[in-house]
Amino acid sequence: MNSSKTADAARIEQLRRELAHHNHRYYVLDSPEISDAEYDRLIRELQELEARHPDLITVDSPTQRVGGAPAEKFEKVVHRAPMLSLANVFGDEELSDFDERIRRQTGLAQVAYVCEPKLDGLAITLLYEQGRFVRGATRGDGTEGEDVSANLRTIRSLPMELLPQDGVKVPGSLEVRGEVFISKKDFKKLNDAREQEGEPLFANPRNAAAGSLRQLDPRITASRPLSVYLYECVPGEGMPAFRSHAEKLEYLKSLGLPVNRYVRAPGVDGVREQYRASVDGRHALPFEVDGMVVKVDEEALRQRLGQISKSPRWAVAYKFPPEEEATLVEDIQVYVGRTGALTPVAHLKPVKVGGVTVSRATLHNEDELRRKDVRKGDTVFIRRAGDVIPEIVKVVESKRPEGAQPFVFPTECPVCHAAAMRDDEGTIIRCTGATCPAQLVEKVRHFASRTAMDVDGLGEKLAAQLVETGLVKSFADLYHLTKGRLLELERMGEKSADNLLSNIERSKQTTQARFLYALGIRHVGEATAKTLAETFPDVRQLFEASLEDITRVKDVGPTMAQVIYSFFREPQNREAIEALLAAGITPAAPRAVQGGVFAGKTVVLTGGMSGMSRDQAKEEIERRGGKVSGSVSRKTDMLVAGEDAGSKLKKAQELGVRILDEQAFLELLQSDARG
Ligand SMILES: NC(=O)c1ccc[n+]([C@@H]2O[C@H](COP(=O)([O-])OP(=O)(O)OC[C@H]3O[C@@H](n4cnc5c(N)ncnc54)[C@H](O)[C@@H]3O)[C@@H](O)[C@H]2O)c1
Ligand SMILES: [Zn+2]
CATH class of the missing domain: 1.10.150.20 (5' to 3' exonuclease, C-terminal subdomain)
Known part of the structure; x- marks a missing residue:
């Protein structure tokens, strides 16, 4: 081996070791240490090195294998047909490459596609026998998954009995595949509750969904609001033959299964259009979407295209720009706002998230800081969705440096050193x-x-x-x-x-x-x-x-x-x-108001006075035992009418209320000089 090849081989080894570690954290522990974007960068690097040195590719390389091994704690299920992953495309050019390859392989001038939201959850497979749900499993390593039937039964939107529309025959055996996920709202609720309980947070909805479904105790899963959408099925007894993917999706719907919205595109241009629309619309969706899945629509073409070790050739995941990254907390500082609120702010090692470079993130207040337990030196997940200010989602505890101390919130103002005190609402x-x-x-x-x-x-x-x-x-x-x-x-x-x-x-x-x-x-x-x-x-x-x-x-x-x-x-x-x-x-000092000239009287002020403001007049009246009211009614005892008095004066005249001009009012005040 020449020296550059030796160096590449060493890097390949290192990447495989690192990726194996991250796969374990992600697929088995549901608790990643790096962002998906970072993971994708590492995989990319490995793919490129392997492409340069095909003789160094091994069957167990993370580029060749799906997911992670099923966890020991679950019964294993061998899938009827392998559950694959998807190849990723980043950017328009790579999408064109994908389309070109398919056109070359099929000899077609234009290929029709179906575009589906890429839900950020975890893949599952479900088995229905004679229309009844009998078993469900995770993807696992693609060949063997984990039996999570009991947990799947707790998902409300998943029918335990197929509900076919009129005229649709229930197949003898149906294996369907889809994605279990948690909505953004439910994810937030779940993490808030965990924060309150001092339990470790989930980094994102995908980890929350996976962590919730892969529970040994179905009662815990039942308490987590999971949802499911189905997007694929495996040929089986009593099933019709499909000409297209769209037809298959309609069939699943007609059996009463939840199917997400999808769009057909007659060619790659339509895919581009749909991608732009999906990127724009991603924040409005109730669930997290990390890309768009592009699938060849025609079934016969799919058969011809087949698959490579890890993913089908007829589909790709067109990824969205990432909105989550992991970075380092270099410092935590407390700032004082205009109203005196002390706000802790994390200074971050600059990182690009959602199109901008983020170097600071607010931690809002002491309680939030303590709940998230962010410390100097910590690695944290940062999220910036759309125009929302960047936020620290969670700390990666496994990467905390030894000896990192909890942040001690100052008891005095960092600017003027006066005592800092908790607000009565309790958080500020x-x-x-x-x-x-x-x-x-x-x-x-x-x-x-x-x-x-x-x-x-x-x-x-x-x-x-x-x-x-x-x-x-x-x-x-x-x-x-x-x-x-x-x-x-x-x-x-x-x-x-x-x-x-x-x-x-x-x-x-x-x-x-x-x-x-x-x-x-x-x-x-x-x-x-x-x-x-x-x-x-x-x-x-x-x-x-x-x-x-x-x-x-x-x-x-x-x-x-x-x-x-x-x-x-x-x-x-x-x-x-x-x-x-x-x-x-x-x-x-205020004087006693007993027996003042306005004692027990209700006074209305109107018009402008040259000698004093309305507030001063009000104060003078109150000091002399009177009450000032805003409108004239039968209960009004006096109206003080200054310059340009209008409708109130008229009303007072109609009701026969005593009317004082400025001069008379001042005289009355002087007759009872109370400071
Ligand atoms: N942060 C980490 O440490 C870490 C570790 C491992 C993997 N990952 C993330 O996971 C990815 C790899 O995971 P993967 O192999 O599951 O691939 P993937 O998530 O990129 O794509 C395949 C999966 O997409 C899902 N999917 C959602 N909607 C779909 C639809 N409409 N049709 C078909 N499939 C749909 C399915 O679960 C399918 O298995 C990486 O790219 C990375 O983003 C992160
Ligand atoms: Zn101060």
Whole structure:
């Protein structure tokens, strides 16, 4: 042997060893370590080497043998006719080669084909005697399979008794072949349940279907929602002779057997068209499809074409672009989102999946991370279906490096180091820092919003500008802005700068409720801020309050109390509050509302007022014991009508409701000055 042949021989040996290992993991254990695409690449490489050195081909090479040996745990079944695999084609050119070879061998100018979805499940064969199901088996090594009759009986869509249409005769003996599979929805359900139970996940629907059917206990199989489609039958007693594959499929249907949708193509061009349509439609199908099977339609042609060691010459599997790959987790990092949610993200060794290179995959939250138990150094299956963001399907545990430790989720924010706390919905962990840079834009926007500090003109865009330019690093920085600095901002004119500064100045006069709400404490909405303000009229009281004190506040549950308590324990939050007070914010404590001028009255506001906003007016009324309602009815006691009042004014006049203009309203407020 020359040296290149020696090298090839060594590589062939190595590939065979590796492929034998992967066949075992896949066919026997239903738990692969590499993706199908990777497996196909290895097989390809071996095929090419063997083509170069035909004398090195052996009968037991993985290129020559079907599947894996039947597992010892099952009874064996010898198939009446061998169950073969399919040769693969990748791409248009290889499809043309396939078609050309057939035309050459048959001398035909055009060959008619049938196209069927290539279901990603496992092949089975079923025997019906006198119309009754008697036995079923897996493909095994193609000659001998595993008897899984008891498990097949649990599949609801599989008839235990053939149900022939009118006029169709039940054959004395029928052996049919098809695919057992699990729908995408059921696969997800099954894996979710396994995740909850801490059981190992299935890498994909094919492994789930195979793992479910190849159970020793049929009760387990019964709990797994398997389905079946049939696509082939073996000649037998009392069976008609078929002229075409399509005719055969129609016959199986007429016996009441489930048959998948198929399409006839008069020539290879039709196959191409159908392939494009199938690729486009694959995500809309309820089951996983990994390609399209192309079969010569005419039975007589099939007989002539025959088979090679492992697959028929009259059919191929035209594979779809793979959507699953295995790769390495190089690192796991935690990112902080705009709302403070801590999200673990796996950094991956870049890998091409579904047409794009993927180098990151989100692990969503701590629970998901823990359930999947992804660790640095792990090999994982990545899936990217269509436009869906890539996801980590499962870890290949057998490839975990020794000593790989479970990821420890941080207890503090990786950006600002404030304590990180679990949300009450239970899955999300958030940073509790009030001025966390990662969340600052959102925090500032909220702080300035109408129902919080009410800084007119400070919306999301400006908040982002202020934070990004470094002008605002904390809430208090807002109160130290100068006109000069503001004018440096893009699109900021004299007039808007003046307005903004005066609006910021005005916001210093606020209420304790608005102030607490503005701090952006998780779960503390306007209503809670109000009740909190009533119990703790001075914000510093909250620094001292115990968890019990806070829990006693009306409508504050234990989880919320915990959030509030931790918020005021966090040093950076106390500092932020002190800085605001030092900047001149004076939150007014709520006063008792008994006996106010609006006590027990329902007031409706309409039209615009020049001296105050609708929210301020509402607050003033409530502070004086009144209730503000949105529409005028017989229950309305007063209508405050500003400029341009419309239909509400008219209705109030009709109903004889007392009407106040802005002047009269302000006088009434002054007669009862409650802060
Ligand atoms: N990841 C791994 O470690 C690993 C290991 C072994 C095999 N594999 C995968 O399995 C493939 C080889 O398996 P295979 O020999 O079963 O071949 P195959 O899955 O590529 O094609 C043959 C099979 O297709 C199925 N099929 C689905 N729909 C069909 C239809 N309408 N008509 C006919 N058959 C249909 C049948 O089960 C048939 O046996 C590899 O290409 C690889 O993708 C992966
Ligand atoms: Zn933070």
